[in-house]
Amino acid sequence: MKYELSPSILSADFARLGEEIKAVEQTGVNYLHIDVMDGMFVPSISFGFPIIKSIRKMSNMVFDVHLMVEQPERYIEETAASGADIITIHAEACKHPDRAIEQIHQLGKKAGIALNPSTSLHELDYLLEKVDMVLLMTVNPGFGNQKYIPYCTGKVKELRTMIEERGLQTDIEVDGGINAATIDAVLEAGANILVAGSAVFGKETAKNAEKYRKLLADY
Ligand code: DX5
Ligand code: ZN
Numbered sequence: 001m002k003y004e005l006s007p008s009i010l011s012a013d014f015a016r017l018g019e020e021i022k023a024v025e026q027t028g029v030n031y032l033h034i035d036v037m038d039g040m041f042v043p044s045i046s047f048g049f050p051i052i053k054s055i056r057k058m059s060n061m062v063f064d065v066h067l068m069v070e071q072p073e074r075y076i077e078e079t080a081a082s083g084a085d086i087i088t089i090h091a092e093a094c095k096h097p098d099r100a101i102e103q104i105h106q107l108g109k110k111a112g113i114a115l116n117p118s119t120s121l122h123e124l125d126y127l128l129e130k131v132d133m134v135l136l137m138t139v140n141p142g143f144g145n146q147k148y149i150p151y152c153t154g155k156v157k158e159l160r161t162m163i164e165e166r167g168l169q170t171d172i173e174v175d176g177g178i179n180a181a182t183i184d185a186v187l188e189a190g191a192n193i194l195v196a197g198s199a200v201f202g203k204e205t206a207k208n209a210e211k212y213r214k215l216l217a218d219y
Pocket of ligand 1: 008009010011033035066139140141142143144145146175176177178195196197198199
């Protein structure tokens with residue numbers, strides 16, 4: 001299995017966003033996690049497409065865009081045009097996820113479906129074959145630097161079993177509260193794309209990115 005660290009720029013210093021991204025990219029990290037929040041699906045508003053377009057010009061990383069917005073189908077085209085490589089929508093925010101996933105694929109992008117901590121894996125019963133990635137929230141979405149919710153470990157395990165039983169290669173991304181104290185548990189449970197915001201950005205960004213990149217490369 002391929003393991004990837006996906007540093008979340010939500011915790012970056014936006015006054016030095018370009019430098020912060022360069023710092024992680026130079027360590028050899030492949031993914032960049034980009035959280036778009038609308039103040040409706042989640043309480044916060046983060047940033048939108050002009051920011052994604054700007055950073056697309058200075059980075060070759062895989063742009064892993066997590067849309068925490070109501071009716072994400074309204075923004076799929078713009079997300080793709082801004083330079084996203086993976087577009088993840090929330091099952092809870094979307095009335096027609098099947099159609100939205102088709103649209104993402106028609107635009108030539110990878111499609112992810114995200115589930116909040118307490119949303120059942122049954123949401124995936126008919127979608128699992130269609131998506132490239134499932135993002136399991138391991139905190140309630142909306143803020144960086146929250147505490148990992150322990151029952152999510154069992155959920156990751158259950159999803160990995162479901163994927164294996166169906167003979168699929170689907171990526172499992174975990175998002176929220178991933179740090180030195182929780183990383184082993186999610187890896188062991190079967191996650192292979194790990195978002196880390198506050199554990200990477202802030203002080204010593206490059207050093208942190210390198211630490212987790214290496215840990216995953218050696219896993
Ligand atoms: C939370 C966002 C996360 C956030 C994670 O709603 O989806 O991507 O940046 O931050 P940490 O890693 O600090 O929990
Ligand atoms: Zn996220």
